[in-house]
Amino acid sequence: MKTIAIINQKGGVAKTTSTINLAAYLAIEGKKTLIIDLDPQGNATSGLGVNRFDLARCVYEALIDGITYKDILITTKVKNLDLLPATISLAGAEIEMVNMESREFLLRRLVDEITGYDYILIDCPPSLGLLTINALTASDQYIVPIQCEYYALEGLGQLLKTINLIKQGLNPELDLNGALMTMFNSTQNLSSQVVAEVRAFFKEKVFDTVIPRSVRLSEAPSYGETISTYAPTSKGAIAYEALAKEVIKRG
Amino acid sequence: MKTIAIINQKGGVAKTTSTINLAAYLAIEGKKTLIIDLDPQGNATSGLGVNRFDLARCVYEALIDGITYKDILITTKVKNLDLLPATISLAGAEIEMVNMESREFLLRRLVDEITGYDYILIDCPPSLGLLTINALTASDQYIVPIQCEYYALEGLGQLLKTINLIKQGLNPELDLNGALMTMFNSTQNLSSQVVAEVRAFFKEKVFDTVIPRSVRLSEAPSYGETISTYAPTSKGAIAYEALAKEVIKRG
Numbered sequence: 053m054k055t056i057a058i059i060n061q062k063g064g065v066a067k068t069t070s071t072i073n074l075a076a077y078l079a080i081e082g083k084k085t086l087i088i089d090l091d092p093q094g095n096a097t098s099g100l101g102v103n104r105f106d107l108a109r110c111v112y113e114a115l116i117d118g119i120t121y122k123d124i125l126i127t128t129k130v131k132n133l134d135l136l137p138a139t140i141s142l143a144g145a146e147i148e149m150v151n152m153e154s155r156e157f158l159l160r161r162l163v164d165e166i167t168g169y170d171y172i173l174i175d176c177p178p179s180l181g182l183l184t185i186n187a188l189t190a191s192d193q194y195i196v197p198i199q200c201e202y203y204a205l206e207g208l209g210q211l212l213k214t215i216n217l218i219k220q221g222l223n224p225e226l227d228l229n230g231a232l233m234t235m236f237n238s239t240q241n242l243s244s245q246v247v248a249e250v251r252a253f254f255k256e257k258v259f260d261t262v263i264p265r266s267v268r269l270s271e272a273p274s275y276g277e278t279i280s281t282y283a284p285t286s287k288g289a290i291a292y293e294a295l296a297k298e299v300i301k302r303g
Numbered sequence: 304m305k306t307i308a309i310i311n312q313k314g315g316v317a318k319t320t321s322t323i324n325l326a327a328y329l330a331i332e333g334k335k336t337l338i339i340d341l342d343p344q345g346n347a348t349s350g351l352g353v354n355r356f357d358l359a360r361c362v363y364e365a366l367i368d369g370i371t372y373k374d375i376l377i378t379t380k381v382k383n384l385d386l387l388p389a390t391i392s393l394a395g396a397e398i399e400m401v402n403m404e405s406r407e408f409l410l411r412r413l414v415d416e417i418t419g420y421d422y423i424l425i426d427c428p429p430s431l432g433l434l435t436i437n438a439l440t441a442s443d444q445y446i447v448p449i450q451c452e453y454y455a456l457e458g459l460g461q462l463l464k465t466i467n468l469i470k471q472g473l474n475p476e477l478d479l480n481g482a483l484m485t486m487f488n489s490t491q492n493l494s495s496q497v498v499a500e501v502r503a504f505f506k507e508k509v510f511d512t513v514i515p516r517s518v519r520l521s522e523a524p525s526y527g528e529t530i531s532t533y534a535p536t537s538k539g540a541i542a543y544e545a546l547a548k549e550v551i552k553r554g
């Protein structure tokens with residue numbers, strides 16, 4: 053089993069879109085996959101067609117009250133893909149966690165109970181607070197989606213600094229799975245410039261697959277579907293399928 | 304003087320882009336304007352062409368060490384537009400503020416010292432943590448940029464809940480200036496659907512001006528320029544100019 057955190061404190065870079073659609077194609081490749089929605093906005097939960105307001109419990113209760121993950125597990129419409137959902141109650145978690153014992157390891161304890169999956173993907177909020185720290189402490193690897201835009205490069209230094217702190221103290225095994233370029237706009241020079249800078253920085257750790265900007269990707273969640281069922285021949289679907297194959301190859 | 308917080312915990316919805324370009328056109332209209340960059344990513348600072356690594360001090364020192372705002376004040380290339388910058392040191396502020404006396408009022412104390420401006424705009428990070436709470440406590444009004452995408456509607460409930468809590472306790476005068484639709488894509492049905500839902504929710508509080516998706520807007524910060532100097536006849540520039548006039552009219 054491999055646990056991968058999808059992180060970047062810059063907002064709107066396609067963390068949720070990448071979590072959902074990479075997970076969908078890992079599942080289609082026959083890998084048993086679990087998504088953990090660790091963002092209080094619950095976009096991964098609603099993007100998979102789950103009505104958050106119907107849920108009595110979510111990741112919050114598993115983290116704070118210690119209920120078992122099986123009590124909140126949801127099977128999605130995609131074969132081999134399950135979800136641990138988030139609701140608005142998760143918004144209060146960070147403040148409550150501050151004063152809890154082993155506050156950085158609450159998610160690790162939960163993940164250590166989980167069996168029967170090939171991949172666990174954790175969708176993170178756009179911050180480097182306790183929820184994201186919990187995700188990094190609970191993971192073997194992390195993937196950094198990077199939007200092909202100017203501001204995308206700004207926060208990378210801060211992100212890597214935080215990760216190094218976690219590697220020194222909380223999780224020495226933590227390793228970069230890859231940097232993923234997202235929302236590439238082939239008509240814009242800026243996109244190519246950002247890709248070139250990221251490749252110079254992360255070298256071979258940048259995925260060969262670059263996710264293009266594609267309207268279909270932003271429409272799919274409004275139908276509660278992954279791109280693999282909503283528009284399987286679109287350029288966004290083809291890209292996430294190629295990404296899944298690269299992630300599996302990286303072993 | 305009017306202080307307006309630009310907030311939305313959803314990431315990548317154009318908080319920074321709206322702060323910079325609205326401020327630029329308020330300044331062009333002859334209003335003395337100050338931007339406070341309250342996001343540790345410092346995108347408003349770098350988007351205005353300021354090299355964050357050159358700065359010895361920033362908003363962090365004014366909040367935590369109590370130095371006066373004049374010690375960190377930067378005049379920008381745009382006449383009538385000044386900046387209180389953010390650097391990476393601001394990333395540590397939230398954790399330090401948790402145990403400080405009147406931790407929600409640290410920015411308010413700073414803003415109460417400031418004179419000589421018609422508008423102060425505060426760019427916030429994509430979260431509802433202590434930095435954003437400080438911004439809401441220090442402001443007379445707030446503007447909510449909302450991306451014309453499906454996930455945009457998800458977090459509004461949580462945002463308004465947090466604002467009501469602040470109105471009850473910390474800042475009863477806090478008032479919505481307006482909801483601003485951003486990155487409108489006229490070729491996509493989804494965009495029009497989101498606008499219709501937001502107008503049904505916020506009614507006349509939604510600005511008439513809708514900001515279109517425009518490549519020029521995402522290029523301008525890579526040159527350290529506002530849209531008013533980078534591409535003054537582009538549709539993004541025309542939209543932010545119209546927005547500034549609407550904000551002034553709202554009084």
Ligand SMILES: Nc1ncnc2c1ncn2[C@@H]1O[C@H](COP(=O)(O)OP(=O)(O)OP(=O)(O)O)[C@@H](O)[C@H]1O
Nearest residue numbers: 063064065066067068069178264265266270314452
């Ligand atoms: N390749 C793409 N092409 C077009 N739109 C995209 C693409 N990837 C993501 N989007 C859209 O861009 C917006 C931001 O993506 P998403 O919400 O996945 O980012 P995020 O990093 O999870 O945001 P947050 O920081 O708020 O968690 C969404 O509306 C999404 O539908």
Ligand SMILES: Nc1ncnc2c1ncn2[C@@H]1O[C@H](COP(=O)(O)OP(=O)(O)OP(=O)(O)O)[C@@H](O)[C@H]1O
Nearest residue numbers: 063201314315316317318319320429515516517521
């Ligand atoms: N109208 C627009 N058309 C095209 N691109 C835009 C537009 N507005 C913003 N952008 C681009 O979209 C990205 C997100 O915008 P921005 O960084 O301003 O959002 P934000 O809400 O401040 O993000 P964060 O949540 O990380 O603070 C940036 O790369 C920006 O250049």
Ligand SMILES: [Mg+2]
Nearest residue numbers: 067068091095
């Ligand atoms: Mg997300």
Ligand SMILES: [Mg+2]
Nearest residue numbers: 318319342346
């Ligand atoms: Mg911003």
